[in-house]
Ligand SMILES: O=C[C@H](O)[C@H](O)COP(=O)(O)O
């Protein structure tokens with residue numbers, strides 16, 4: 001199917017489920033079923049999966065097509081160097097942590113980072129949460145350290161360490177849907193109801209600058225933002241944009257049955273409405289595979305992670321497959337090379353894609369190539385390595401004259417101790433004190449804000 005990108009002509013028109021197999025065939029929405037599929041959950045009874053999907057086929061989706069289009073247009077601005085993309089949130093959202101406190105803390109941290117990044121980049125920052133649906137995880141091994149079937153995310157099984165809890169249960173897709181819908185509902189309400197007020201967000205940042213051991217370094221930017229806000233207020237600028245913000249929802253598109261069940265056709269165009277933006281991970285990006293095929297059929301903006309083994313030729317083929325009409329904002333390429341490799345591996349990829357004229361957003365994921373196991377057995381990352389990978393990503397783009405469009409980080413708005421270093425100097429010994437992630441280590445609030453300030457400095461220079 002050729003993508004039919006268009007502005008939404010009638011926002012009141014209702015998207016409809018793909019109810020007949022003829023219709024699904026027309027859009028190729030079930031073609032993925034015939035392709036090789038990595039990370040396939042070991043369902044015990046596929047007919048139960050189909051029954052659950054039958055329920056999800058008829059529910060109201062989590063996001064609306066006009067929002068998806070809005071995000072795609074914002075990402076087109078990123079593609080053209082007129083905006084910057086900030087994406088972040090839990091590695092793995094869990095049902096138990098889907099509380100107001102947890103979800104709003106993530107949103108608040110993203111808003112705080114976005115303010116300093118907006119100032120550093122002097123362009124709007126597009127905010128994309130790993131929220132309201134990040135419930136599935138690709139894994140490197142099928143067994144965990146205890147020899148149990150591995151945890152695959154709350155969409156599939158439970159983190160609890162028993163054989164029974166690790167059985168993949170299709171009913172969990174219904175819980176994932178309900179939790180995602182509740183989180184999205186609450187985020188919309190708070191973000192349009194005062195939480196995103198620029199002055200309030202800046203005040204939280206001032207608290208951070210006051211309390212951070214590295215506060216002195218960030219004080220200058222904090223004061224400059226203060227002056228800019230005072231200037232705008234003196235000029236009588238009271239624009240709505242100063243009080244509200246849009247935070248879009250994203251998740252890894254791993255549970256294809258779930259995302260397919262939440263796909264609707266709107267005005268002749270299929271949208272996957274389980275989230276605004278979906279990405280394909282490093283472990284499921286094969287060109288002839290089910291994940292790439294499914295995302296090639298829906299009109300959402302999408303991303304693909306690429307690790308150091310991705311060749312320039314392969315990345316170009318991926319661009320042709322996922323964005324045949326070369327629509328700006330449709331495709332984001334997310335290098336996650338590791339800080340020691342990014343400067344060597346990324347340049348030929350960016351050169352090849354740029355020379356071919358392929359329009360993509362380049363976004364750095366400085367987390368996934370920098371994971372290692374501490375002596376205590378905790379999976380961790382060093383804050384310095386994270387910063388260095390972003391720096392390397394910026395250096396590559398500066399040298400090539402291309403645009404470093406954004407960052408994608410695993411973070412939480414809570415004071416966890418999962419990543420080493422930062423101004424708080426979290427040590428290996430301290431990791432155990434608040435190590436709460438269900439999968440990979442996240443930057444805590446302070447480390448996230450510190451990263452925001454450091455990236456703002458990079459953007460200014
Ligand atoms: O978040 C990404 C992956 O799901 C994660 O890094 C896999 O972790 P594992 O290597 O422990 O399976």
Ligand SMILES: C=C(OP(=O)(O)O)C(=O)O
Pocket residue numbers: 091138252280281282283305306336365368
């Ligand atoms: C699995 C993830 O990343 P990657 O595919 O890059 O390992 C992720 O971002 O959750």
